[in-house]
Amino acid sequence: MRLAASILGLAALAGAGMAVAQSAASDTPVRTVDLELRENGRLIGAPTLTVQLGRPTAVAVGGVYSMRLRLDAEPDTDGDGIVPLVVRSSLFRPGDANWARVTAPATTVLEGMPARIRMAGADGSNLSLAVLVR
Numbered sequence: 001m002r003l004a005a006s007i008l009g010l011a012a013l014a015g016a017g018m019a020v021a022q023s024a025a026s027d028t029p030v031r032t033v034d035l036e037l038r039e040n041g042r043l044i045g046a047p048t049l050t051v052q053l054g055r056p057t058a059v060a061v062g063g064v065y066s067m068r069l070r071l072d073a074e075p076d077t078d079g080d081g082i083v084p085l086v087v088r089s090s091l092f093r094p095g096d097a098n099w100a101r102v103t104a105p106a107t108t109v110l111e112g113m114p115a116r117i118r119m120a121g122a123d124g125s126n127l128s129l130a131v132l133v134r
Contacts, residue, residue: 028054029053029073031133033050034132034134035061035069036129037062037065037129041126043062044065051070054070065092065102066092068089071085071133072086084108084110086106087107102122102123102125103120109131111133112133115131116128116130
């Protein structure tokens with residue numbers, strides 16, 4: 001009987017812990033991020049992601065690349081209410097045995113203002129990543 005009560009008690013605590021974790025996650029600010037990846041001028045993919053600030057997310061782009069993305073808020077240093085957002089990303093492509101990192105661009109953007117990053121891939125390709133945070 002004690003064992004059954006202990007198991008029920010642990011199950012209740014685990015359920016409460018999950019509810020708290022879900023509540024904490026839902027309290028994290030969320031933004032929509034529109035991406036556009038081009039290679040040598042050709043559109044590879046244009047995914048739209050829902051991203052929690054401070055939490056990494058991943059997406060496949062055009063069946064060719066895999067991207068990890070993280071969005072962080074910077075402090076409002078001048079008190080104007082405009083919070084800069086740092087977009088950090090890593091772009092991967094299938095290699096011989098596993099995924100190889102091609103590049104890892106980062107940029108600071110303002111919500112609602114588009115940005116474009118141009119970079120060279122590890123294989124010499126010309127890549128561009130357009131970002132719009134909403």
